[in-house]
Amino acid sequence: MTAAPPACRLCGAAQIVRLGVIPDSDYFAGKVLAHPLGGGSLWRCTSCQSMFRYPILTPAAYLNLYADGVAEAWSAGRGRQDLEIVCRLIAQQNVLGCVLDVGCGSGGFLATLPACVKKFGVEPSIAAARAATALGVSILGQTPRDLPAHAQFDVITIIDVVEHVVDPAETLDQLLPHLAPGGCLIVGTGDPTNTPWHRVFRSRFWYSCFPEHISFPSPQYFRVWQQRNGLESPTILRTRYRRLSMWRRTLFIAAQVLYALSPACIDWLGRRAQELLRMPHPRRRLFSPGSQGVFTDHQVVMIRRPTNAKSVLDTSKASDRLNANINR
Numbered sequence: 001m002t003a004a005p006p007a008c009r010l011c012g013a014a015q016i017v018r019l020g021v022i023p024d025s026d027y028f029a030g031k032v033l034a035h036p037l038g039g040g041s042l043w044r045c046t047s048c049q050s051m052f053r054y055p056i057l058t059p060a061a062y063l064n065l066y067a068d069g070v071a072e073a074w075s076a077g078r079g080r081q082d083l084e085i086v087c088r089l090i091a092q093q094n095v096l097g098c099v100l101d102v103g104c105g106s107g108g109f110l111a112t113l114p115a116c117v118k119k120f121g122v123e124p125s126i127a128a129a130r131a132a133t134a135l136g137v138s139i140l141g142q143t144p145r146d147l148p149a150h151a152q153f154d155v156i157t158i159i160d161v162v163e164h165v166v167d168p169a170e171t172l173d174q175l176l177p178h179l180a181p182g183g184c185l186i187v188g189t190g191d192p193t194n195t196p197w198h199r200v201f202r203s204r205f206w207y208s209c210f211p212e213h214i215s216f217p218s219p220q221y222f223r224v225w226q227q228r229n230g231l232e233s234p235t236i237l238r239t240r241y242r243r244l245s246m247w248r249r250t251l252f253i254a255a256q257v258l259y260a261l262s263p264a265c266i267d268w269l270g271r272r273a274q275e276l277l278r279m280p281h282p283r284r285r286l287f288s289p290g291s292q293g294v295f296t297d298h299q300v301v302m303i304r305r306p307t308n309a310k311s312v313l314d315t316s317k318a319s320d321r322l323n324a325n326i327n328r
Helices: 059-067 081-092 126-134 168-178 195-204 219-228 246-261 263-276 317-326
Strands: 016-021 025-028 031-037 041-045 051-054 098-102 118-122 153-159 179-190 235-239 298-304
Touching: 016 195, 041 195, 081 153, 081 179, 081 235, 081 298, 098 168, 153 168, 168 179, 168 219, 195 246, 219 298, 246 263
Parallel strands: 098 118, 098 153, 153 179
Antiparallel strands: 016 041, 025 031, 041 051, 179 298, 235 298
16 A cells, blocks of 8 residues: 555645545556656645645656657647647737747647747657747756756746646746746646546546556646745636547546456456557557546636836746846
8 A cells, every 4th residue: 555645735624534545557658658657645635625646756757758759649630629729829818929838749739839839848858849830939958957058938828737747836926027028827737636537447447547647736736836836826627628529539438437347357458459450569568548538627727917016027936036046
């Protein structure tokens, strides 16, 4: 049995409950791993309503895994309802300046923005960063710590990213000095307050079973972070991840239910499918359903920095620490 964490990794509260064991996985960032990663357990904080995986790897170990990931591991894709919402929010800002996409992947999302927008990205995968550069995206580093000290952006997007980091608040704090006054930060991630996840499927919910997914901040978590930093009240929109036809939705629901009942069954079906399709080696042995678009299990959060805010880069002690870290 997994040892209990001392407190919620996201807010520090002691009121946490264990929702069950997360199955192991041998697939990370689009590559089959030689040795499976332990799933750990899923924990829920009754204070901030967030969830998190524990235990996890070190940040350095995760960065190495991402650096070796394939370029196509994450892409904008068609039918993404969350990305449609993000694009609509950006369009409403009448942005003609600079957009930074943190975890930009191969640059597919940035490529959908108007040509007049200057596009910047942060991406840990070497292959994906190379592909984004080919699309005209200026890559500024692997993590927010690599951003130039005085760089500021009108919009910062962080889509499908905060669930991948050990400390979401630390990542958001690192980005805040780079958000121009009047600019907006847009986050897209899973919503751990949706009922199918934390009440029904729990640790065997599709979203928490990806080994890359380790932190699941709630809408309440973002509200507390916004208040702590003196930002405007967030706009929080709940959505499905993408559009699905009726038959695919039925198939994905069935896969999710079967996975909840028996992960070994899904593993057997996955291995059998690889054999029938004569997939090249190395082959996966462990699988999860990937039921994107079935449930309203995602959230898009937009937080604006007041137009009269002083430059955090000039006045914040936190910025001094940020710059010191960047210059190491």
